[in-house]
Amino acid sequence: MVDTDVLVVGAGPVGLTAAVELRRRGVECRIVDRLAEPLRYAKAVGVQPRTLEIWDTMGLARAALAAAVPMRGQLMFVDGRPGPRIELDLPPGIPYRFAALPQYTTEELLTDLLARHGTGVERGTELVSFEQDPDGVEAVLAGAGGRETVRCRYLVGCDGAHSRVRRILGLAFEGGAFTEQYMLGDVEVDWDLPAGYGVRSTRHAPDGAAPDILVCIPLPGVRRYRMSMVVAPDLLDDDAGDGVAHGLETGRTPELRHIQAVLDRLSPQPTTASALRWSSVFRISHRLVDRYRSGRVFVAGDAAHIHPPTGAQGMNTGIQDAYNLGWKLALAVRGRAGDRLLDSYHAERHPIGEEVVGRTVRHARAGVGTDGESLETVLLREAQLLVNYRGGPLTGPDGSGGDVQPGDRAPDCGGLRQALAAHPVRLFDLLRGTRHTLLMHPGPDADPDLLAACADAARRATHGELDHYAVLPADAVLDGLPVAAVQDGRDEFRTAYAARDGEAFLIRPDGYLAARVRPADPAGLAAVLARVFAPV
Numbered sequence: 001m002v003d004t005d006v007l008v009v010g011a012g013p014v015g016l017t018a019a020v021e022l023r024r025r026g027v028e029c030r031i032v033d034r035l036a037e038p039l040r041y042a043k044a045v046g047v048q049p050r051t052l053e054i055w056d057t058m059g060l061a062r063a064a065l066a067a068a069v070p071m072r073g074q075l076m077f078v079d080g081r082p083g084p085r086i087e088l089d090l091p092p093g094i095p096y097r098f099a100a101l102p103q104y105t106t107e108e109l110l111t112d113l114l115a116r117h118g119t120g121v122e123r124g125t126e127l128v129s130f131e132q133d134p135d136g137v138e139a140v141l142a143g144a145g146g147r148e149t150v151r152c153r154y155l156v157g158c159d160g161a162h163s164r165v166r167r168i169l170g171l172a173f174e175g176g177a178f179t180e181q182y183m184l185g186d187v188e189v190d191w192d193l194p195a196g197y198g199v200r201s202t203r204h205a206p207d208g209a210a211p212d213i214l215v216c217i218p219l220p221g222v223r224r225y226r227m228s229m230v231v232a233p234d235l236l237d238d239d240a241g242d243g244v245a246h247g248l249e250t251g252r253t254p255e256l257r258h259i260q261a262v263l264d265r266l267s268p269q270p271t272t273a274s275a276l277r278w279s280s281v282f283r284i285s286h287r288l289v290d291r292y293r294s295g296r297v298f299v300a301g302d303a304a305h306i307h308p309p310t311g312a313q314g315m316n317t318g319i320q321d322a323y324n325l326g327w328k329l330a331l332a333v334r335g336r337a338g339d340r341l342l343d344s345y346h347a348e349r350h351p352i353g354e355e356v357v358g359r360t361v362r363h364a365r366a367g368v369g370t371d372g373e374s375l376e377t378v379l380l381r382e383a384q385l386l387v388n389y390r391g392g393p394l395t396g397p398d399g400s401g402g403d404v405q406p407g408d409r410a411p412d413c414g415g416l417r418q419a420l421a422a423h424p425v426r427l428f429d430l431l432r433g434t435r436h437t438l439l440m441h442p443g444p445d446a447d448p449d450l451l452a453a454c455a456d457a458a459r460r461a462t463h464g465e466l467d468h469y470a471v472l473p474a475d476a477v478l479d480g481l482p483v484a485a486v487q488d489g490r491d492e493f494r495t496a497y498a499a500r501d502g503e504a505f506l507i508r509p510d511g512y513l514a515a516r517v518r519p520a521d522p523a524g525l526a527a528v529l530a531r532v533f534a535p536v
Helices: 013-024 049-058 061-067 103-116 164-169 256-266 314-333 339-366 375-382 448-461 492-497 522-529
Strands: 004-009 029-033 073-078 121-123 126-133 136-143 146-157 173-188 197-203 212-218 224-230 247-249 279-289 297-299 436-441 466-472 484-488 503-507 513-517
Touching: 004 013, 004 314, 013 029, 013 049, 013 103, 013 314, 049 061, 049 314, 061 103, 126 146, 126 164, 146 164, 146 314, 164 297, 173 256, 197 256, 212 256, 224 256, 279 339, 314 339, 436 448, 436 492, 448 466, 448 522, 484 492, 503 522, 513 522
Parallel strands: 004 029, 004 146, 029 121, 073 197, 146 297, 436 466, 466 484
Antiparallel strands: 126 136, 136 146, 173 224, 173 279, 197 212, 212 224, 247 279, 436 503, 503 513
């Protein structure tokens, strides 16, 4: 007997994402957080385009876009002189751009979304301990009402850099730390620099010491920024706490005068800071857990990987951890899949965490754009649109040699027409569900019997957890087919996917291409889906 299917520990953006993804699929879960109230700190503020795509599928994009501000680019200043100006331009087929949103607003939006699915955050409730056996996890929680024991099928640790879940599991968390200490402040200024641009100003020391630095990220409001800078000498502290010297610290609170002193040295224009909402000192470490899964317990976000904030990769990577794990846990809870699918969480996400940690450390020391890549590639990577699971345990055959391969993010495209809709839709509109999607591209000579056989085989293999469409040429007739059909009205699907007649595409619930099967046949589709689903 279990009290709940999944216990999520930690109600930051990562834990909330995990809980929403479970509840969207009808899985019972509890989410606890040791803090009685959420922190009103604009800690993680950069929202990447890939995260906005995820929020679109979750039903959060509209609220997030209304609350966020655009990140249009970055203004660089070196030793008091203007440096190169970076424009955050992405190819036109990508539906969302870079944004800035205070972390507390992100948490409010996710908390509200979770509440609409019938689940609230249990605040002031701390994980004390847990033990697991082959059938579940028994956790001890402590809250205002005392201690309670909760039995669940699975436990997900999203409890940050100082994760108790990780420590109880005894997972290795190897890495290092930067010796520099920094301070953050949320302030308003009176300069007239263009809105929507971050500011990075550095001044080199004559003796070759580490440069003085000021980084400003725009926030919602009028000339409001989250500013980070080297800590003031009177705020230095050598205490590393629990040994993981990472994140915001209590007890040392920069004042407005500390921030103003840095602006006096490094601001590209004379300016006065005001309206200090909050401030903190923080440190940076870079560490990666050795395992993302241990039996029935998983870690995600900062509990699994910490690194410099360069490029705003941390929170966004953690959200992708939870998005990858949520649909897999849901299938396992419902008996649709087993250990092989759950093992794929580590297999897919650990290499991503390793790459992000390594890249952000390099960029923190040498600067973004120093890897020899084109600006477009750099921006796509920072936007997390190049994350892929090629060669992973769930990735099926390719056989196309095209740019979009199994394991890649499934690209969006427009111009798709449905028989009963007066306006075209985008492919992402068709992928907004919680299940696998089968897209069949039969060409002008669609065989209704083959379409029906492929759809039936895929539907059986997925235990009915499938949406399916035929993507037909612009002049094809949509009536009389055994599956839902759309016209590729502007040939955008064929172009984006290099789709060939007779080919089928399987797209995972998290928006990644699982396989390209050509010629599409029932047995081939069932074989690919057997990587994910338990036998019927």
